[in-house]
Amino acid sequence: MKKNLKKLMALGLVVVMGATMLAGCGSKDSGSSDDGGSSDKKTKLTFSMWSETQMPAMQAMIDAYEKENPNVEIELQSSSYKEYWTKIEASATGGTAPDVMWVNVLHIDSYTDAGILAELDDAIADGGLELEGNFPPALIDAYIRDGKQYAIPKDFDTNALFYNKEIFDKAGVAYPTDDWTMEDLNNCCQELLDKGLDENVYPFACPVDFQTWYYQTVYANGGYIINEDKTETGYDLKETQEGIQCWIDMIDKGYAPTLADITDTSADARFESGHLAMVLAGSYMVEEYLANDAIAGKIDCVEVPSMNGKEPNCINGLGYAVYANSKNLEEAQKFAVWCGGEEAMKIQGEAGFVFSARNDAQHYFADAHPELNIAAYTNHVEDAVALPVCMNAAELYDLEANELKYAYDGSKTLEEVCKTLKEEGDALLK
């Protein structure tokens, strides 16, 4: 009898545990499986992003949206950048990816190719969102594949030249200005060296960095990395090579640390510890620089120096995309489109971490940082080139860094390196 009782209890426990597990799964299912049509039940959406710092802004947007649309309930999920893609890819494999998600241009090709993202053109028209004229053209194009819009531009980043006033004051050299050319940059480096800098302090840095350094000058100089049809690379062009060589020359002249030194200690680490007079930096670095007590209050920024009369800049950013197999596709699209609207962009902009993609909301980022010449980032945003991407972008960047280091190190000429890059890069585009 006693034994049987024990057995019964054990069985009971098993049933209870099993039931709770099932219930756990079930409630999740019912949330996303209802069609959003029933009036008494709320439509539940999941919204996934990767930045801890931007969570409050996103939550504020959700709150505002839920107020206007009481039938919708949105759950915000956040993870680290690296985990984010693994999670999305795993959940998309299982058919349960978040309804609305952040994407960037680096992933747009492979995601649209696999049919993970829903096209948004109809939803954009229904939502009355005018992309053209309201967003920088490079940002709209960045999310168009086969003529269809796959994401609403969320924010963007461009580059500027940051400088450390303390180092300039100590050397008695005039600060950089917005109208600088590449020649001015070189002359200033020479002047800083001539006037004498402290030990381990360099005027400038030239890491093997595509987005913040050489892509800008490659395109400003009339070269390109990937052609428009994405069938060929442009490493063999003289213009492309000149756009890279100008940075290598600065290392050779001693204006910037050698490749080995910059590999050991990054440009950002040097600038943030006050060991670098000038550095190029994306707008996403602004918060980090300002939060660093060693340099905060001593820094400012100007435009990237012009080259051949052109204003080099590289624009990149992210967008709101919708999962193609979302169970509430319509509601998800509606929310994504709303995120591109004036109200949402204002909420995001006022939080101050990024440039909102909408033209009329760009100024919020500058407003949040009156101590810096933030306009340097946006003065020529119309001319900025989008980060060149393709299906094998990650592999191409890897190849590029791998080969270019021989040119930066001086063990091969840039011409030799570019010959290899052209051959192997073209093979990746096939």
Place this chain on the structure above:
Amino acid sequence: MAEKKQQVKVPKKKASRREKKDWVAGYLFIAPVTLGLLVFYIFPFIQNFWFSFNNVNKFNMATFCGLENYSKMIVDTELYQTLWNTLKYVVITVPVGLFLSILLAALLNSEIKGKSFYRTIYFLPSVTMSVAVSLIWKWIYNGEYGILNAILKVFGLEGQNWLSNQSTAFYCVMIVGIWCSVGYNMIILLAGMQGISKSLYEAAAIDGAGPKDQFFHVTMPMLTPTIFFVMITSIIGGFQVFDTIYMMIGKTSMAYESCQTMIAMFYRYGFEFGKKGYAAAISIFVFLIIMVVTAFQMWGQKKWVNYD
């Protein structure tokens, strides 16, 4: 011979009810681990094997491509470069690591002061996150601000960028690998040493063997099963080395190619380039190599491992 045959011929008794009940209990006991093994190891292994014959994108969408991945892999010079690097890593770190582990274990097995203190500090690297370890060592090797160069400077020697120099970077990484694994191996060897019967040493002492003879003629032979275990696990670990190198050697290091291991190559194709099929083929290749090497060791152990 005759005896053995008789044993085989013993008729099997039918299992009684009680015995059957025991079996059920037994299976229930191993079920959690077995299920875990099936779900997290056996199934992924089979899936990985299947993937190696497919083109697989980021979303695990597979399209069959036969032996394409393998035929591509066999002519990929990168594979042989990484294989060579990995072999070099194993051939150097395993013997050196083993030698140091035995030496440390022997020293800590003797009567010295502060024994448990030393045991703790030598074991510490094993419980420290490898990412943290790598970052610290990266600073030690730093060309401009590293402590290694600072020490060399005191002696009037010229430092360098240790992790960018093709002739030093890989050895620097190996040192970290050895430093990380010595403590763990030492503990296992120490346990092996303490399992050796005291009477053997007493007998050896009576026969006039000094500490040196005792070590080579009592400790070492009795320790061979433990050494064998440590060797097998270190060699497998060596073939799978990845994290310290990934953390320490940047993409723009001039020594990048000469430091890339097979698992690093697998990682890049699988997780950075989104070519999971090709990555699967690489991992199968690594698996085969480890299997052959381990089988060879299992066969070779008869010649030197002492199980008496």
